[in-house]
Amino acid sequence: xxVQFTWLGHSAFAxxxxxxxxxxxxxxxxxxxxxxxxxxxxxxIIFLSHAHGDHLGDTVPIALRTGAxxxxxxxxxxxxxxxxxxxTHPQNPGGGWDHGFIHAKWTVAHHSSSFPxxxxxxxxxxxxxTTERGQRLYFAGDTALFSDMQLIxxxxxxxxxxxxxxxxxxxxxxxxxxxxxxxxxxxVPMHYNTWDLIAQDAGAWANRVSNETQAQPIVLDPxxxxxxx
Numbered sequence: 121x122x123v124q125f126t127w128l129g130h131s132a133f134a135x136x137x138x139x140x141x142x143x144x145x146x147x148x149x150x151x152x153x154x155x156x157x158x159x160x161x162x163x164x165i166i167f168l169s170h171a172h173g174d175h176l177g178d179t180v181p182i183a184l185r186t187g188a189x190x191x192x193x194x195x196x197x198x199x200x201x202x203x204x205x206x207x208t209h210p211q212n213p214g215g216g217w218d219h220g221f222i223h224a225k226w227t228v229a230h231h232s233s234s235f236p237x238x239x240x241x242x243x244x245x246x247x248x249x250t251t252e253r254g255q256r257l258y259f260a261g262d263t264a265l266f267s268d269m270q271l272i273x274x275x276x277x278x279x280x281x282x283x284x285x286x287x288x289x290x291x292x293x294x295x296x297x298x299x300x301x302x303x304x305x306x307x308v309p310m311h312y313n314t315w316d317l318i319a320q321d322a323g324a325w326a327n328r329v330s331n332e333t334q335a336q337p338i339v340l341d342p343x344x345x346x347x348x349x
Contacts, residue, residue: 171241
């Protein structure tokens with residue numbers, strides 16, 4: 121038991137939390153880095169950071185097949201309901217909720233958010249998850265660096281999932297400052313190398329994290345898993 125996470129490519133993760141399968145931003149169909157397909161994944165809860173297609177991804181078919189609860193902002197949950205997904209739970213920044221085996225607190229993210237048809241998708245978000253054992257995970261979503269990451273770090277983070285692709289989100293340089301503010305034990309890069317526009321050298325990034333921060337970088341190949349000690 122405990123926490124282990126698998127990078128599925130881009131910003132998609134499959135996370136096992138004390139035996140409960142959880143998904144973050146399950147973009148698989150159309151994801152050139154995807155290590156699996158949507159029909160191979162199980163989920164009790166799907167957490168969504170925002171409505172862009174490369175994050176919303178395969179949520180609807182996975183939720184309809186598994187009965188997973190979709191936890192997202194108010195607008196995304198309404199959209200899910202209109203697409204046949206009835207098991208939803210809306211949250212907005214600053215709000216927390218006990219989902220049984222995991223407590224989720226919603227945070228801000230500095231980005232944009234729209235559904236695949238271009239309509240407004242509510243505010244983009246990150247989230248902090250706290251397990252019953254007290255392990256704490258921060259999924260930043262798509263975001264720029266912001267100074268209030270220091271307040272998120274004050275919660276005491278075991279692992280932070282941070283975008284490093286640049287152009288649409290913070291890049292490697294800003295992610296280093298984010299790590300200094302967040303102070304996690306481990307940090308995992310995401311939202312990079314999916315397309316040329318967000319290509320990055322993850323090895324070089326990891327060397328800088330090791331040399332310039334107190335965090336331990338965890339760079340995964342798509343499909344690889346890391347157990348959180």
